Amino acid sequence: MKRFALIGAAGFVAERHIRAIKETRNELVCAMDTFDVMGRMDSYFPEAEFVTSEKELVQFLQLAKERAEPVDYISICSPNFLHIKHIDLALKNGCNVICEKPLVIHSADLDKIKEWEADSGKKVYTVLQLRYHPTILRLKEEIEQSDKDFFDIDLKYITSRGKWYFKSWKGDVSKSGGIATNIGIHFFDMLTWIFGDVQQNKIMHSEDTKTSGELILKKARVNWFLSLDYNDLPEAATHAGKRTYRSIKIDGNEIEFSDGFTDLHTETYWQILAGNGFGVEDAKGSIDLTENI
Incomplete structure (x- = not known):
């Protein structure tokens, strides 16, 4: 003990x-x-x-x-x-x-x-912890065994936050690192762990509540979008009463790993x-x- x-x-x-x-x-x-x-x-x-x-x-x-x-x-x-x-x-x-x-x-x-x-x-x-997720472990094995050299990935993560967020340390970039650090770092770690080191990093859009960009990794192109804004949730999520939505698509195929956390x-x-x-x-x-x- x-x-x-x-x-x-x-x-x-x-x-x-x-x-x-x-x-x-x-x-x-x-x-x-x-x-x-x-x-x-x-x-x-x-x-x-x-x-x-x-x-x-x-x-x-x-x-x-x-x-x-x-x-x-x-x-x-x-x-x-x-x-x-x-x-x-x-x-x-x-x-x-x-x-x-x-x-x-x-x-x-x-x-x-x-x-x-x-x-x-x-x-x-x-x-x-995503490195221990069974779905992610299977994905890593599949990518390592695949004949393909390069993949197209779309990452969307929207987790709506109330007004409290921007009055807390989380809303202060100097204290939290901003959206990419606060809500994105596990996904970025997982993607670079599987698809290799960053070759290029381009920011497409950046503001307090949302940011997006394109990453070129050794084995993938990643278009990513992170948001704290409820209005960015897809209609299906809001109709279901959800305030969070996550999606990772690899070559158009959705990777479902919502469970198991x-x-x-x-x-x-x-x-x-x-x-x-x-x-x-x-x-x-x-x-x-x-x-x-």
Whole structure:
């Protein structure tokens, strides 16, 4: 059983990490968030300590070490712009890291992390859960075995957001990285993982709520569109009462992978705990791309 702490425990994605810690039969011993209404903890780890500042968390980590009960991993679910700071905090306190996407906003920070890993002897992992999706794994195998050298891909991802979004850190490009980072990075990682490195990157349209472009990868041309605007949803989606629509077509054929997301964080944790998982070099391609976008 490994001992975990978690930073950013109140955020949407944090519950997936908390559940993954539980389902991999490990223990969350301390959670931290500046937001202090944390009833979700009662369903998973009611005995975990809860702190509302980094100073308190560091004190907890030091005390745990003194008691010969050190924390093995810190899971990071804080806002994107704080990831680099919290990775530094974790490594300086002798903990491995599991960090939600994006690992960082700026590619230059990846070199810092590699230096910190070498100095600390600890490892930083990131969450690239689509690489574990059964449909995506089958697609990668099919592409590798295909006689075709080049493919045409259309990516559309529309996930409508309310007015709150633009008053939060997510709506501030300097803090989130913008739409491409916030909602697109998993798809860009998946596509470059399967179809190869970026050869050309052209932006067709860019504004606060939507952006589009064309990517030339080693084995594919990708026309992509990302939007937060409800009005961009197709009629079939709005009639069905949906606020999100995702579509990936390869040579005109739809790739359906809407199902199967539920357990991918847990699978990510199993892989990391087994000595696998994705690290700094795995994250680099999509971070280079989204920063450029």
